[in-house]
Amino acid sequence: MMPQQHLNDTEDFLMNNQRSDKPEEACGVFGVYAPERTLEVAKLTYFGLYALQHRGQESAGIATLKQGRVYCHKDMGLVSQVFNEDILEQLPGEIAVGHTRYSTTGSSLKENAQPFITETRLGKLALAHNGNLVNAVELRKHLTSKETDFVTTTDSEMIALTIADEVNSGKDWIEGAISAFKLCTGAYSLTIATPDGLMGVRDRNGIRPLVIGVLRGESADGERYVLSSETCGLDIIGAEYVRDVNPGELVWITDSGLISVDWAEKGEKKLCVFEMIYFARPDSVMHDETLYSYRIRLGRQLARESFVDADLVIGVPDSGIPAAIGFSRESGLAYGEGLIKNRYVGRTFIQPTQSMREAGIRMKLNTLKDALQGKRIIIVDDSIVRGTTSKKIVKTLRDAGATEVHMRISSPPVTHPCFYGIDTDNQDQLIAATKSVKEIGERIGVDTLAYLTWEGMLEATQEDTNHFCSACFTGDYPVSIPEDVKRSKLILEETKV
Template identity: 60%
Template sequence: MRPDKPEEACGVYAVLAPGQPVANLTYFGLYALQHRGQESAGIAVFDAERKVRLHKDMGLVSQVFDQAVLERLTGDLAIGHNRYSTTGSSKVCNAQPVVLNTRIGPFALAHNGNLVNAAELRHDLASIASELTSTTDSELIAFAIQQAVNRGLDWDGAIRAAAECCRGAFSLVIGTTDGLFALRDGHGIRPLVFGHIGETQQAQWVVSSESCGLDIIGAAFDGDVEPGEIIHFRPGQAEPSRSRWCEQPTKLCVFEMIYFARPDSRFFGESLYSYRVRIGEALARETPVEADIVIGVPDSGIPAAIGYSQLSGIPFADGLIKNRYVGRTFIQPTQAMREAGIRVKLNPLPDVLAGKRVVVIDDSIVRGTTSRKLVQALRDAGATEVHMRISSPPVTHPCFYGIDTDTQDQLIAARLTLEEIAAHLGVDSLAYLSKQGMVDAAHANSAHFCTACFDGAYPIEMDEQVSSSKLMLEPAGIAAKVLQKL
C-alpha cells in the first residue's frame, strides 16, 4: 500500500575539490539527502585524465556504496544522485547520473524535477532514439546537451541551449571537462544551493539540493542557485561565474517547505524547523480544539505539533514512536500480517494516550489510507477523542513538477468533502491549515510559491497527456501517445 504522503522528489549533489576524496564527500552528501529518494543512488567521478567512472544501482546510498567502491572512484569532480521515480519506472537503467560522450569530452548529469514536455523533447530527439538507454526525462536533457555540443557549441552554450528546450522543473548539476555547472529552471520549483569547503574559498565547491548536504561535510553555505541562473565552477578559480539564462516568476514548491526538505535545511535565511513551528501556531489560531495532549506524526509533523502546543497551551507529548531504522521497504506484508495490525514504522504509546483527548498533527493527507489506520491505532491505544489537524491545505490537484501525488481521482480531498473525509478517517474533528496561513508563515513573498497541488494554479502550461502517467516514456506510454495523434 502506498503511503499517505506526496512521494519524494530526487536529490542531486556535486563536489569540485581537487585533492579531496570527492566520491566519499558525495557519498555523505547523498546520505544527507536520502529522504529525497530511496529507489536508487549513483556517483560519477572525473579522474585526472578527464575520464568518467560511474557506479549506480538500486537501493539506499548505504546499500549501493561501500568503501571498496568509493576507493575506485578517484578524481577531482563528482556528480551524485538519489532517485525517486517521477518520469520513468523504478529500474536500474533509469538510475542517475546520466553519462554521455561528446566531441569535446564526457559529461555527467543529475536532475531533480520533472519535465512537462518530455514526450515532445523525445520527438525532437528522434534521431537518437536508438541510443536511449532509459525512459527518463533526465536522459533527454543530457542528449539535448550532447547534440548541442556536437553542433559546435561549448559547454556553457550547449547547456543553455538544452535548458531552453525544456519546460518544467529542473535543478541540474552537470560535470564536464571544463568544471562543474549548476542551474535551475526559471521558476526555481526545486531547490538548489552551493557552498565551499575550507576556511577560505579555494576553488573547492559543493552543490546540493539542500543545505543539509553542505552541513554534513562541513561545507560553508554560500547561497542559492537562483531561479533561472546558471553557475559555472572551474578548477582553480576563486569565484564562480554566475549569469541568468532566463527570467520567469519565482515559484518554489511550497511542499518543500512543509514536508520534503529536511527541517535543518535553510530556506529564506532560516531552518525549515522554524517555519514548520510557525505553521503549527497558525493552525492552532485557525482551528482551536479542547484536548488534553498534542502529538505529532513523526518526523515531519513534530515541529508543527510543537507550534500548535505552544500557542494553544495544550501539552505536547510523544504519542507515536517511529522505527528510524526502517528505510523504504519493498517487502509487502501478507494479508494475515495486515489483519494483525503490523506496524512497520509507527507504534502508539498506550501509557501516553490512554484516556486522553488527543490532537494529532500531520503535514498532509493525500490518499487517506494510512491516516485512517493511524487514527484506529490511536483509539486502540486508549485515546478517547482524536482530533486531526493538518499543517497544509487539502491536496486537490496532482503535481507534475517532480512529486508523485497520483491522479486527481485518487486524491481524497478532490473526491470528498471535509465532513466526508473526517468520517472516512474516523476522527472526532478534522481541520486543515488555510493556504493564506501557510504562505504567510514563510519569510518570503507569498507570490513566490507554487501552490498548484492545493489550488490547481499550475505555473507551467502542459499538454493534457502529461497528467496520464509518470510512465509516459515507457514503450506502452509512447505507443498510446502515437495512437492519440492518429
C-alpha cells in the same frame, strides 16, 4: 511514471505493498569540485547523498571525472546499500556528481538510476536531475528526429542528450547547455560534471531547490565549491552555505572559480511550497531560517485557525512534530509523545503475510498507551493524500485508549496532482478532490478534522506569497502543462470541493 514505495516518516506503517499516503518526494542532487581532493570527492558526495536520502530511496549513484575519464557506480537501493569503502575508492576524480532517486519520469529500474552519462565532442558529461519535464514527449520526438539512441526511459537522459546534441553542433559547454535548457520546459535542478568544470542549473522558475557551498581547503584560492539540493548536504561535510542558485541561473565552476550566467529571462520565482512543508529536512535552511522554525509557525497558525479543547497534542513522527509543537505553544495545550517510530526500519523485501497484516503488524509506528489512555488527543500531521494511513493512525490511537481524536493538518487539502517532479497520484485518487473536509473526517474516523488554510500557509512563510508554487492546493500551475499530459492526471471536472 512507475511509483515506488516511499520509506519516510509517517508512511504506511503496515509493511505491505500499498502505496504510501504522502506525496512522493523529488530526487536529491549533489556536486563537488575539489581538484586537490581527488581521493575524497566520491566520499564527500557519498556523505552529501546520505544527508539527502529522504529525497529518494529508490536508487543512488555517483559519477566522478579524473582527467576527462568518467568513473561511475549506481544501483537500486539506499545510499548505504549501494556504496561501500571499496566501491568509493574506485571512484577517483577532481569532480563528482551524485543522485538519490525517486522515479518521476521513467520506470523503477536500475538502468534509469542516475547520474546519466553521455559522450560529446568535448568529452563525456555526467548529469544528475531533480524535477520533471512537462514537454518530455516533444523533446523525445526532437531527439528521435536526429536519430538519437536512448538508453533509459527518463526525461533526465533527454536533457543530457539535448546538451550533447548542442555541444556536438560546435558550441562550448555553456553555449550548448543554454541552448538545450531553452528546449526543456518544466522543473529541473541539475548538477553536471564535465572534463572542464562542474555546472549547476535551475529552471527559470526555480521550482526545485539547489544551493551553493564552499569547502575551505589547501587550494590556492582557499576554497572549493559544492552544490546540493539542500543545505543539510553541505552541513554534513563541513561546507559553508554561500547562496541559492537563482531561478534561470547557470553556475560554472572551474579552477578559475565560479561564474554566473543568467540563461533565461527572469521568470517568477515559484519554489515548491511542499519543500517548505514536508519534503526538505527540518534542519535545512530556506529563506534564511531552518524549516523547523517555519513548520513551528505553521502549527501556531493552525492553532489560531482551528483550536479545539483537548488534553494532549501529539505529532506524527517525524514530519508532523514541529507543527505539533507550534500548535501546543500557541494553544497552551500540553505537548507530548504518543506515537513512537521504529528508527531502525529500512527497506525490507520481506513482506508480512496477509494474516500477519490482519493481526496488526506495525513495522513503523507504535503507541504509548499509558500516555493516550483516557485522553482527548489532537494529532498533527503535515498532509493527507488518500487518507489510508491517517485512518490507520486514528484507529491505533483509539485502540490505545484515546477517548477523542482530533486531527489537524498543517497544509491545505491536496486537490490537484503535481507535474513538476512530485508524485501525488491522479486527481481522482486525491481524497480532498472528491470529498469535503467533513466527509474526509468521517472516512478516517476522527471526531474533528481541520486543515490549515491556503492563506494561513502562505502567511506563515513571511515571504512574498507569489514566490511559491502551490498548484497542488489551488490548481494554478506556474508552468503551462500540455493538454495530453494534463489529461493524464487531471481527470476530474475543474471544480473545487
